Amino acid sequence: MTATPTAPTAFLAPTGLTTDGLPLTTVDEERRAALVAGFPFPFPNPTYRYSTNVEPARGAVLTPAGQWGEVVVDVDVEYREELAQREQVLARDPSRYAVLPHMRVACWDAMLGLMRELAAAYPDDMELTLVEAGARPRYRWRNGLLGLEQEFTYGVEDTLPGEPLGWICSQVQEDVVLMDQRDGVLYGDAGVVTFAADWSFGFDVGMSFLEIHGPVPRLHAEGVITRAQQFLVRLQPGEVYRRTNWTLTIGRRLDVSTELYDEWGPDRESVQLLDDTAFGALVHLRVEVQHLVRLPESGAIMFLIRTYMLPLEEVARVEDWRVRAADVLAELPQDMADYKGIAKFRDRAAAWLRAAG
Amino acid sequence: MSPARISLVVTEVTELVPGVRGLALAATDGAPLPSYPPGAHLVLDVPAGDGRPRALANAYSLTGENVEPLEYRVSVLRCDPATGAAGGSAWVHALEVGDKVEAHPPRSLFAPVRHASRHLLVGAGIGITPLLSHLRSHARWGAEAELLYLCREGLGAHVEDLAALAGESVTVLHDRAAFTALLRERLRDQPLGTHLYTCGPTGFMDLVHLEAADAGWPAGRLHAEAFGTADLDPGEPFTVSVDGEELAVPAGVSLLEALEEAGHEVANLCRQGVCGECRVGVGPGSGPVLHRDLYLTDEDKAAGDCLMACVSRAEPTDDRPAHLEVIL
Amino acid sequence: MSPAPPAYTSVPVWTREPVVEEPDTAGLVHTVLQVGPDPAAAAVVADWCAVLAAAPPVRVLPHVCADAEEALRALAADLQDARVGHRVLVAGSARDCLAVRAAALRAGLTEEELTVGVTSVAVRDVWCVHCAATASAEVDLEGVVACPGCSRSLLVYPHVSRRSGAHLGFQVDAEQLPEPSGAAR
Known part of the structure; x- marks a missing residue:
């Protein structure tokens, strides 16, 4: 890793623009180092196009700054902070959490699946114990990070403090969408999505996989989504795949849902008026690591969306990332930049990165 | 992509009814096995030899508990190699407790549609096996289900298991004409939202689908178990x-x-x-x-x-x- | 019809130009809904009923409804004790057909058990993502409509919910900077 002498920006002078007061990615050296080390840099190639870029999960990916990808459910330094943010978003807008009635089995399935992943990844803090096997298995769940301990019977709602999907989503940083499979089609029929990047889960719930991705240009013309669905409907129990997606977000703002477009939309104008220091501190490369899991009892697909963000000033401190991100942003076709909502400032972002060398 | 094999050991062998052998298979270390969707099947590696010119991969529906199972259960009808069977079932019928078996993890091509408001299960002969698995799950979740089972008297596997799970929602018949008449009647009296699942000999499943089409069922509500081995x-x-x-x-x-x-x-x-x-x-x-x-x-x-x-x-x-x- | 942009996957073709689908004569019982007084819708229903009458023994339950609300009540009554083998046919505006489709799917009907006959596509329901109010107006896809709840100008996005039948609407000019507030700059 190549470190430039630039210090991370701690504080930005007021400008009178909408970007004033946006959360930054901190000066806390420990947190900053952890975020950089675990960052899933999303550009394997100097150009970016949509593709059905799925690969088997759990493989560690080494980066110049660290590694990512060994676990399906990732607990990092932001654990408590992001869980608190999820709680706030849900309190303000309950439509980010929906379970259609036929998804009850899938929600139990998802809860158990997420507990298994957590326990496998963090055996010191998380533990799922099968207390009794049989038609109604009994379990004990311990989440040491949150000080939770709960014994429950599979499929019996009364033995949990809340609805299973909602409860487990208060213990993971991932957004979760559960897709029901009927007649070879996947429907997004349940989920907790508080950190959406420019879409509305509340509006999309109940739609098919193809419909949810409807508005994305190129995806359909190039057959990417149809192939992805064909792949997903064949996914077998226990198989886990992953892919990444990315965009640019202004400020460390996890909730850039369509619901709040009127709040964050103006930042796309403001950011153009910022000086270089503020620009590099506020513009974040936002990466989603998405995991796709076939759940065993319900047959549903669990779609996990985990969001990572790093400001350009941090991206630029890793030389390979700086060069590659600049290349990708500069070359990205206009329609894709439009859809990602970055058309107004991606050229400056590319130039900023190039100049930071 | 073929996921890794799992190593199993035979822990129980039972003659369920004449000609049908029940097999329980556990992990060699006794740990819980991967959960699987109701209606899933296990593909067993059948080695060459004993009259089998090449190794086979035979699919059998799983009939036991599907969540955190301590064992996988299958029920296998003996098909006589002399009548053209490839010999996989004869091999299963020769297995003994303690024998080691290699298998692919369970595969699912016949899962219940959870969106359905009710499930009509229609099986014949050894085709009852995936439907038993469906019924277990419906009992667990309190889903409405009805099962019609055509089998020869005294030769129907799992009749007691089905009755224990669903009591009066299960009808077992031994006469084909009586079965067809009942099927016709039941197909015309299922609440909108019901899905139908059938498993049995091909001719039987064709009959069920024809009768369902006559009763106005659209294709999307009909599901048949056909072991999809193409992908394997x-x-x-x-x-x-x-x-x-x-x-x-x-x-x-x-x-x-x-x-x-x-x-x-x-x-x-x-x-x-x-x-x-x-x-x-x-x-x-x-x-x-x-x-x-x-x-x-x-x-x-x-x-x-x-x-x-x-x-x-x-x-x-x-x-x-x-x-x-x-x-x- | 002009080809649909490939990204319009959630927008039924019959909401862009009138389309009359053929009835599914495999059904045994058919709920036939005419929504609104449009003679074109009455003609569609008449054609459907003629086709169904010529098909093997079927029962037709016809309803002439003044508006979508009345149609939803008739539909609910028919589906209350319906059996598999039931079909639903609806003739009227695209907006009314979307509303009936949403109710029918909620009641357990599948897409293949539903037939639509669309006679006009001018009016759309638009759901405001910011305040959850719904506008009903003559507007094209990617046109702009005022939200009756929060007065924002909403872009009519080519994205339609199968659960509500409404289009997604969001503030069309959200990226404009607010008027200077007088803060230091």
């Missing part, structure tokens, strides 16, 4: 010439695996014919290609100049063996 098909062996070198690709090994083994680097990702990464060029010295991917368009395939190495293979013609000339 190991394929036929073929040869490849690449960089002046000749490689043999045996059955069960993909072109991608063969190329990797010979030291060639081929970009790849999903290994299931979806992502498009492992596309390789095909030269004029090649025979026909058996495309098995989801990636290439019909035009790509018609052009005949490439294939997806992870799933696609060579096909023989009448006058020449299966062969590919691969350009990397």
Whole structure:
């Protein structure tokens, strides 16, 4: 890793623009180092196009700054902070959490699946114990990070403090969408999505996989989504795949849902008026690591969306990332930049990165 | 992509009814086995020998507990090799407690539609096995279900298990005419929102579907268990010439695996014919290609100049063996 | 019809130009809904009923409804004790057909058990993502409509919910900077 002498920006002078007061990615050296080390840099190639870029999960990916990808459910330094943010978003807008009635089995399935992943990844803090096997298995769940301990019977709602999907989503940083499979089609029929990047889960719930991705240009013309669905409907129990997606977000703002477009939309104008220091501190490369899991009892697909963000000033401190991100942003076709909502400032972002060398 | 095999040991052998053997298989270390969707099947590796000219991969519906199971249970009807059966069931019927068995993890092609407001299960003979698994799950979740079971008197496996799970919602009949009459009646009295699942001999499933269509059921509400072995098909062996070198690709090994083994680097990702990464060029010295991917368009395939190495293979013609000339 | 942009996957073709689908004569019982007084819708229903009458023994339950609300009540009554084999046919505006489709799917009907006959596509329901109010107006896809709840100008996005039948609407000019607030700059 190549470190430039630039210090991370701690504080930005007021400008009178909408970007004033946006959360930054901190000066806390420990947190900053952890975020950089675990960052899933999303550009394997100097150009970016949509593709059905799925690969088997759990493989560690080494980066110049660290590694990512060994676990399906990732607990990092932001654990408590992001869980608190999820709680706030849900309190303000309950439509980010929906379970259609036929998804009850899938929600139990998802809860158990997420507990298994957590326990496998963090055996010191998380533990799922099968207390009794049989038609109604009994379990004990311990989440040491949150000080939770709960014994429950599979499929019996009364033995949990809340609805299973909602409860487990208060213990993971991932957004979760559960897709029901009927007649070879996947429907997004349940989920907790508080950190959406420019879409509305509340509006999309109940739609098919193809419909949810409807508005994305190129995806359909190039057959990417149809192939992805064909792949997903064949996914077998226990198989886990992953892919990444990315965009640019202004400020460390996890909730850039369509619901709040009127709040964050103006930042796309403001950011153009910022000086270089503020620009590099506020513009974040936002990466989603998405995991796709076939759940065993319900047959549903669990779609996990985990969001990572790093400001350009941090991206630029890793030389390979700086060069590659600049290349990708500069070359990205206009329609894709439009859809990602970055058309107004991606050229400056590319130039900023190039100049930071 | 074929996931790793699991090693199992036979822990129980029972004669359920004459000709049907129940088998319990546990992990060799006694740990819980992977959970699976109701209606899933287990593919057992049946070794060659004992009159079997080649190894077989036989699929059997799982009938036991599907969540965190301590054992996998299958019920296998003995089919006589003398009547053309390949010999897999005869091998199962010769297994003893303590025997080791290799299997693929459970595969699901016949799961219940959870969106259904009610489930009508219609089975015949040994075809009852995946429906038993469905019924267990419906009992767990309190879902409405009704089951019709046609079998010969005294030869119907799992009759007691079904009754214990669903009591009066289960009807067992031994007479085909009476069964057809009841089926006709029940098909016309299912609440909108019901889905139908059938498993049994092909002729039986065809009958059920015809009767359902007559009663106005649309295709989307009908589900039949047909063991989909196409995606497990190991394929036929073929040869490849690449960089002046000749490689043999045996059955069960993909072109991608063969190329990797010979030291060639081929970009790849999903290994299931979806992502498009492992596309390789095909030269004029090649025979026909058996495309098995989801990636290439019909035009790509018609052009005949490439294939997806992870799933696609060579096909023989009448006058020449299966062969590919691969350009990397 | 002009080809649909490939990204319009959630927008039924019959909301862009009138389309009359053929009835599914495999059904045994058919709820036939005419929504609104449009003679074109009455003609569609008459054609459907003629086709169904010529098919093997079927029962037709016809309803002439003044508006979508009345149609939803008739539909609910018919589906209350319906059996598999039931079909629903609806003739009227695209907006009314979307509303009936949403109710029918909620009641357990599948897409293949539903037939639509669309006679006009002018009016759309637009759901405001910011305040959850719904506008009903003559507007094209990617046109702009005022939200009756929060007065924002909403872009009519080509994205339609199968659960509500409404289009997604969001503030069309959200990226404009607010008027200077007088803060230091």
